[in-house]
Amino acid sequence: MTNDTVATEEGLSKLFPKGDPNDAYAQFFIGQSYLAPLGDSQLGASNVTFEPGCRNNWHIHHKGGQVLICVAGRGWYQEWGKDPQELHPGDVVSIQPEVKHWHGAAADSWFQHIALAVPAEGASAEWLEPVDDETYSKLA
Numbered sequence: 408m409t410n411d412t413v414a415t416e417e418g419l420s421k422l423f424p425k426g427d428p429n430d431a432y433a434q435f436f437i438g439q440s441y442l443a444p445l446g447d448s449q450l451g452a453s454n455v456t457f458e459p460g461c462r463n464n465w466h467i468h469h470k471g472g473q474v475l476i477c478v479a480g481r482g483w484y485q486e487w488g489k490d491p492q493e494l495h496p497g498d499v500v501s502i503q504p505e506v507k508h509w510h511g512a513a514a515d516s517w518f519q520h521i522a523l524a525v526p527a528e529g530a531s532a533e534w535l536e537p538v539d540d541e542t543y544s545k546l547a
Contacts, residue, residue: 462511471530
């Protein structure tokens with residue numbers, strides 16, 4: 408881990424807004440996240456900001472999938488049954504439809520990614536169980 412990938416709140420991206428507290432989806436997150444829609448609803452893009460230790464529940468994007476473009480800080484992505492992947496600015500994660508996964512900040516860093524919804528007729532997200540503290544605490 409290098410200092411350039413551990414972000415304080417002041418070290419977040421200046422290119423994209425932090426956004427407002429993500430209250431509409433708070434029930435699917437452990438910790439505080441923020442959401443800043445980018446462009447109009449046709450684009451399906453948002454900047455998502457996670458405070459240190461914040462992560463979303465396991466979830467599945469049915470039909471459409473998702474792309475994450477990491478822009479600040481250090482975070483994690485994990486697919487069900489696979490090892491977690493550490494994320495840094497510039498990393499891009501392509502999440503195929505029907506893949507159970509989660510993503511969020513490292514315990515010691517704020518984290519931001521642009522989330523792009525892959526458009527598909529009938530696309531939806533299914534929110535599942537939280538990433539438990541035992542699993543999360545094992546991350547480096």
